[in-house]
Amino acid sequence: MLLMPAKTSCPSGWKTEYSGILTTNSDDFHKSEYTCMDNDPEYIEGTRIDNFDGKLFYPVRTVCGSLPCPPYKNGTFVECAVCTK
Numbered sequence: 001m002l003l004m005p006a007k008t009s010c011p012s013g014w015k016t017e018y019s020g021i022l023t024t025n026s027d028d029f030h031k032s033e034y035t036c037m038d039n040d041p042e043y044i045e046g047t048r049i050d051n052f053d054g055k056l057f058y059p060v061r062t063v064c065g066s067l068p069c070p071p072y073k074n075g076t077f078v079e080c081a082v083c084t085k
Contacts, residue, residue, distance in 0.1 A: 001017075001082065001083070001084050002014065002082070002083040002084070002085075003034065003035075003036050003080060003081075003082055003083075004080060004081040004082075004083055005022050005034070005036075005060075005078055005080050006022075006072075006078055006079060006080070007079065007080065007081050008079050008080075008081050009081055010081055010083035011083070013085065014083040014084065014085050015083065015084050015085070016081055016082075016083060017081075017082045017083065017084055018036070018038045018039070018040070018081070018082055019036070019038075019039060019079065019080065019081040019082075020036050020037045020038045020039040020079070020080055020081075021036075021037050021039070021059050021060075021077050021078070021079060021080065022034055022035075022036060022037075022059070022060040022077070022078040022079065022080040023035050023036075023037045023057040023058060023059055023060060024057070024058050024060055025055060025056065025057065025058070026058065034060070035057065036080035036081065036082050037057055037059075059077050059078075060077070060078045061075050061076065061077060061078070062074060062075065062076050062077075062078060063075075
């Protein structure tokens with residue numbers, strides 16, 4: 001499995017499982033993990049309304065200077081794709 005940040009499709013020979021928005025588990029500058037949050041997520045019936053204060057996901061935004069602008073645009077969400085071979 002391969003997570004492709006800033007891409008919505010996979011390289012040749014790889015299957016796109018899903019695409020979405022790149023997220024992190026922290027909204028500050030501490031070390032964190034990145035996850036590709038599916039654009040069309042599924043949920044377990046009966047849990048959609050309840051709040052269990054579990055893991056929080058924060059969308060990753062672009063920052064010009066850290067990334068070249070163009071081609072990136074400042075303050076936009078980073079897309080992603082999850083690929084398998």
